[in-house]
Amino acid sequence: xxxxxxSTAPTLPLVARFRSAMVRRMSGDGFTSGxxxxxxxxCRRGGRLVFAGLHFSVAPGGAxxxxxxxxxxxxxxxxxxxxxxxxxSGHMAWDGTPVDDRDAHAARLRxxxxxxxxKPALTIMENLAFWMALxxxxxxxxxxxxxxxxxxxxxxxxxxxxxxxxxxxxxxALARLMVAPAPLWLLDxxxxxxxxxxxxALAKMIADHRARGGMVVVASHxxxxxxxxxxxxxxxxSPKTPAHWSEEEE
Amino acid sequence: xSVFSTVLARDLRLxxxxxxxxxxxxxxxxxxxxxFPFGVGPEANILARIAGGVLWVTALLAALLSLxxxxxxxxxxxxxxxxxxxxxxxSLVVLxxxxxxxxxxxxxxxxxxxxxxxxxxxxxxxxxxxxxALLLGTPTVSLVGATGAALVLGTRRGGVLLSLLVLPLxxxxxxxxxxxxxxxxxxxxxxxxxxxxxxxxxxxxxLSPWATAAALRQAVE
Numbered sequence: 001x002x003x004x005x006x007s008t009a010p011t012l013p014l015v016a017r018f019r020s021a022m023v024r025r026m027s028g029d030g031f032t033s034g035x036x037x038x039x040x041x042x043c044r045r046g047g048r049l050v051f052a053g054l055h056f057s058v059a060p061g062g063a064x065x066x067x068x069x070x071x072x073x074x075x076x077x078x079x080x081x082x083x084x085x086x087x088x089s090g091h092m093a094w095d096g097t098p099v100d101d102r103d104a105h106a107a108r109l110r111x112x113x114x115x116x117x118x119k120p121a122l123t124i125m126e127n128l129a130f131w132m133a134l135x136x137x138x139x140x141x142x143x144x145x146x147x148x149x150x151x152x153x154x155x156x157x158x159x160x161x162x163x164x165x166x167x168x169x170x171x172x173a174l175a176r177l178m179v180a181p182a183p184l185w186l187l188d189x190x191x192x193x194x195x196x197x198x199x200x201a202l203a204k205m206i207a208d209h210r211a212r213g214g215m216v217v218v219a220s221h222x223x224x225x226x227x228x229x230x231x232x233x234x235x236x237x238s239p240k241t242p243a244h245w246s247e248e249e250e
Numbered sequence: 251x252s253v254f255s256t257v258l259a260r261d262l263r264l265x266x267x268x269x270x271x272x273x274x275x276x277x278x279x280x281x282x283x284x285x286f287p288f289g290v291g292p293e294a295n296i297l298a299r300i301a302g303g304v305l306w307v308t309a310l311l312a313a314l315l316s317l318x319x320x321x322x323x324x325x326x327x328x329x330x331x332x333x334x335x336x337x338x339x340x341s342l343v344v345l346x347x348x349x350x351x352x353x354x355x356x357x358x359x360x361x362x363x364x365x366x367x368x369x370x371x372x373x374x375x376x377x378x379x380x381x382x383a384l385l386l387g388t389p390t391v392s393l394v395g396a397t398g399a400a401l402v403l404g405t406r407r408g409g410v411l412l413s414l415l416v417l418p419l420x421x422x423x424x425x426x427x428x429x430x431x432x433x434x435x436x437x438x439x440x441x442x443x444x445x446x447x448x449x450x451x452x453x454x455x456x457l458s459p460w461a462t463a464a465a466l467r468q469a470v471e
């Protein structure tokens with residue numbers, strides 16, 4: 001009896017992993033992800049403590065809006081959530097398991113930073129095709145067309161990206177979210193440089209993503225495009241002592 | 251593997267669209283080499299004596315000219331953040347970018363070298379070893395240079411710092427590359443020198459992508 005338990009026990013996680021992979025593949029749209037959370041996070045930039053003791057939690061289908069004055073660490077927190085910047089203390093967890101494999105974590109998120117990562121020499125179509133190939137290993141024109149339509153870029157698809165305005169380039173960066181699904185979206189000021197129609201399109205994208213069980217973390221001053229999300233005031237976690245800069249602190 | 255081919259294809263396409271960048275490197279190689287007959291004088295035997303060394307030094311400087319750009323553009327427009335977040339091995343991405351760099355600058359230099367060797371009166375038996383030595387040496391130049399480029403990423407005047415950092419590391423490649431041409435011209439076998447160059451390339455190919463990836467992660471923190 002005990003022998004049986006011992007022999008089956010190690011296979012159980014394998015079976016579970018296989019099943020969850022199968023479910024993910026079969027359901028197509030819809031994510032089977034768990035909760036993304038962080039506990040006791042602190043980050044130090046250039047010797048200065050940006051924030052400390054920060055904790056957050058996002059459930060599937062949930063949204064988290066990061067607020068706070070300029071320099072309070074919204075972008076830093078997003079970079080920390082993405083794994084690009086290591087935290088100086090605290091830990092993050094995905095579905096209860098600690099986030100320690102940066103590549104595995106990166107595969108389940110999309111990060112739109114304040115830099116658009118658009119190649120001016122490539123057309124809009126080629127820009128999107130590159131990201132789709134990188135993330136999903138294949139290029140499907142229908143998927144790219146849908147992404148372009150979501151942000152009203154389809155008329156410009158054959159234009160080199162260097163001809164685009166700042167707002168259009170940013171829309172192209174947002175269209176990247178649509179070419180390959182990932183459960184977690186990290187958006188840094190996604191409403192910047194967008195016109196009203198694009199803001200509505202962004203709100204719809206975020207709502208659709210959440211309806212499928214995706215999670216969104218947005219750093220933003222105006223959050224008209226996130227409905228019913230939780231708000232996290234990053235500024236509340238900054239150290240109370242006045243900030244000063246000195247070489248020795250490093 | 252799809253990450254490797256995707257990044258390689260994109261970088262080659264970008265290089266083709268912005269072919270001026272590659273052409274600048276080849277033009278620099280040509281002009282810098284042609285300066286030597288003017289400076290040293292037209293005596294054929296003196297030029298033939300220094301031809302191997304001159305071609306190697308100018309090729310290294312020409313390659314250095316373009317290394318600066320390998321990661322800078324991606325770093326500045328935010329593509330590097332996204333490549334690091336691709337979820338795949340960053341070393342593989344680095345290797346793809348280095349190979350793209352070699353194909354767009356190293357290979358044109360190799361093709362150009364025999365034409366320039368004519369202006370330096372390189373003896374006929376030196377041509378094949380010169381091209382072979384460049385074929386084995388320029389990948390090392392790209393690999394080591396990429397590590398240097400990743401290390402100076404984000405610094406002001408990174409190009410100058412990059413030369414100070416990687417030119418000393420190119421000395422072994424320069425010694426054996428020149429020695430291969432020298433050996434062939436003086437009637438000895440260039441084989442051992444080429445083998446050392448091959449060994450250096452293998453060493454660089456196994457260590458550099460890994461070190462470069464670590465430096466890139468550091469740069470975006």
